Amino acid sequence: xAQSNLATALPPARARADKESxxxxxxxxxxxxxxxxxxxxxxxxxxxxxxxxxxPGDPINFLLRGRSPNPEAIAEVTAIYGLDKPPLEQYWHWxxxxxxxDFGRSLQYRQDVTDVILDRLPVTLGLVVMAGxxxxxxxxxxxxxxxxxxxxxxxxxxxxxxxxxxxIPSFVGAIVLIxxxxxxxxxxxxxxxxEGFGDMIYHLVLPSLALALSFIAVVGRVTRSAMMEEFSxxxxxxxxxxxxxxxxVVFRHVLRNSLGPIMTVSGLLVAGLxxxxxxxxxxxxxxxxxxxxxxxxxxxxxxxxxAIVLIVVTAxxxxxxxxxxxxxVVDPRLKAGKGAR
Amino acid sequence: MxxxxxxxxxxxxxxxxxxxxxxxISAIFVxxxxxxxxxxxxxxxxxxxxxxxLNVNSAPSAAHLLGTDALGRDTxxxxxxxxxxxxxxxxxxxxxxxxxxxxxxxxxxxxxxxIDAVITRIFDIVLAFPxxxxxxxxxxxxxxxxxxxxxxxxxxxTPYIGRLTRQLVSGEKNRQYVSAYQVQGFAPGWIAxxxxxxxxxxxxxxxxxxxxxxxxxxxxxxxxxxxxxxAPAADWGNMINEGQSALVAGNFLPAMxxxxxxxxxxxxxxxIGGWLSDxxxxxxx
Numbered sequence: 001x002a003q004s005n006l007a008t009a010l011p012p013a014r015a016r017a018d019k020e021s022x023x024x025x026x027x028x029x030x031x032x033x034x035x036x037x038x039x040x041x042x043x044x045x046x047x048x049x050x051x052x053x054x055x056p057g058d059p060i061n062f063l064l065r066g067r068s069p070n071p072e073a074i075a076e077v078t079a080i081y082g083l084d085k086p087p088l089e090q091y092w093h094w095x096x097x098x099x100x101x102d103f104g105r106s107l108q109y110r111q112d113v114t115d116v117i118l119d120r121l122p123v124t125l126g127l128v129v130m131a132g133x134x135x136x137x138x139x140x141x142x143x144x145x146x147x148x149x150x151x152x153x154x155x156x157x158x159x160x161x162x163x164x165x166x167x168i169p170s171f172v173g174a175i176v177l178i179x180x181x182x183x184x185x186x187x188x189x190x191x192x193x194x195e196g197f198g199d200m201i202y203h204l205v206l207p208s209l210a211l212a213l214s215f216i217a218v219v220g221r222v223t224r225s226a227m228m229e230e231f232s233x234x235x236x237x238x239x240x241x242x243x244x245x246x247x248x249v250v251f252r253h254v255l256r257n258s259l260g261p262i263m264t265v266s267g268l269l270v271a272g273l274x275x276x277x278x279x280x281x282x283x284x285x286x287x288x289x290x291x292x293x294x295x296x297x298x299x300x301x302x303x304x305x306x307a308i309v310l311i312v313v314t315a316x317x318x319x320x321x322x323x324x325x326x327x328x329v330v331d332p333r334l335k336a337g338k339g340a341r
Numbered sequence: 342m343x344x345x346x347x348x349x350x351x352x353x354x355x356x357x358x359x360x361x362x363x364x365x366i367s368a369i370f371v372x373x374x375x376x377x378x379x380x381x382x383x384x385x386x387x388x389x390x391x392x393x394x395l396n397v398n399s400a401p402s403a404a405h406l407l408g409t410d411a412l413g414r415d416t417x418x419x420x421x422x423x424x425x426x427x428x429x430x431x432x433x434x435x436x437x438x439x440x441x442x443x444x445x446x447x448x449x450x451x452x453x454x455x456i457d458a459v460i461t462r463i464f465d466i467v468l469a470f471p472x473x474x475x476x477x478x479x480x481x482x483x484x485x486x487x488x489x490x491x492x493x494x495x496x497x498x499t500p501y502i503g504r505l506t507r508q509l510v511s512g513e514k515n516r517q518y519v520s521a522y523q524v525q526g527f528a529p530g531w532i533a534x535x536x537x538x539x540x541x542x543x544x545x546x547x548x549x550x551x552x553x554x555x556x557x558x559x560x561x562x563x564x565x566x567x568x569x570x571x572a573p574a575a576d577w578g579n580m581i582n583e584g585q586s587a588l589v590a591g592n593f594l595p596a597m598x599x600x601x602x603x604x605x606x607x608x609x610x611x612x613i614g615g616w617l618s619d620x621x622x623x624x625x626x
Binding site: 040041043044047048051052054055167168169170172175176179183188190272275277278279282283293294296297298300302305309312313316317334 | 371465466469470471473474477480481482483548558561562565566567568578581582584585588591593596597600603604607608611
């Protein structure tokens, strides 16, 4: 009697212990990754701030290049950066401001950097969101179609098209799209971001397509190859032999298992979009963050440059971390403590 | 946390090296561009900055084989001179990043332990800065031109070479020939540089060739943004930028020719890189 009690009692207890240890392992992994995120962003902020020290000479001269160094301007810059204080204190002064959303004052606009950036944010966000949607829809569709018709002329055609697209840099894509759709066909505007929400979307069609083109190719490729790998797995054979329709096999068994690598790549691409958007914004004359960065470099407005570089790097690292953390949620096979890789 | 390299690996390039004709055409194209760059003053029909206001936006003719731009400058001559900066920048970046990356990767992979951990962490932090962004920051600090972006891009590309070298070296370290040298009393530094390094350079070389295309595109993008080499110097990137005004006037060639050249040179170089990595057996390809 006692023996049988023991026998029935043991498995649940062991299962619970197992569960607790994987939970602990998961928490440990999350904590490690969050620490890595904070550490990398901290070092990046140190690099961005102290990069100014690489330029030889007086920091006031560097910051006021191309402007008249009158006493008020010198006093203003000294106050913004705390230039009369030791370097570490200057960093502390800057980073505590940044953490409260204060990036200092723009030298060209004579406004708070934060206000200048917030002004430009909607266009860049719209651009990245629209490009992201195009990449997800067209990239997935192309990849799925190629995998469905694998080996046929459809597959070969999609692969060839993808390879060609992947070779087109965004500035070339922008020029070609402007030439065809805005100058030859007159279908879309080639300049500015328009007035109001609907008009902005209309104005952003060509720019986001230019931004998306090469990324569509990447997502299409990854989708196809991830799905092809799944097709060769046993569980797909089993599903088929159970008489499940091919469409259901593709979407429920193949695509679902392919989401992990697709998501990893897509997440990282969003980060790439942030940088490439500068090129597209320039080509289409859009007032976004990227064109603000370029014009600030042009007009020697270093506080704005510093702010945008830090924001982009932080976003880049944050997306990386997020993709890392979400991997096991999308694909439970990647969970910590489970060796099934 | 480590910044992943997935997108770079996944951006599979149009590569023609699997067919003999594709490889041949790629090689010929690269050679033609190199020759044009080297002998630019001899082969270009006009000076690249020669303005001819009576002849703006002209279509291709016997006098101007590829037509002229909005200022009446000969597009062919500008393309030939532009080939110089197009190749010059990436060559420097590739050389610098390969030297730096091999040194750091070899050191990390060979020494292991704390040195390995520190170098790996440095690579991770550098990877948090996209190459183009680092180049823009460098221009903001040191002014426009080619020098600052070349140095910035070299730093940005070092981790890709460094990680690969480190990975290869730590694999080589456990091979028998290494312990054979050790037993014979060769100095560790000698083994690392004379025995191990030659064995990893082949693969590193093919990876480096593949980086060439990315660097070329990113430097052209910088010049397109007006932050690279400055006008009136001809560069394919700023030609595309300036060609936009001709584009609006209905003259497509000044923007389209350099666009096409950028795409073709990248495809051609990647094909040669692909052929190299097939030859050298890239284990990560």
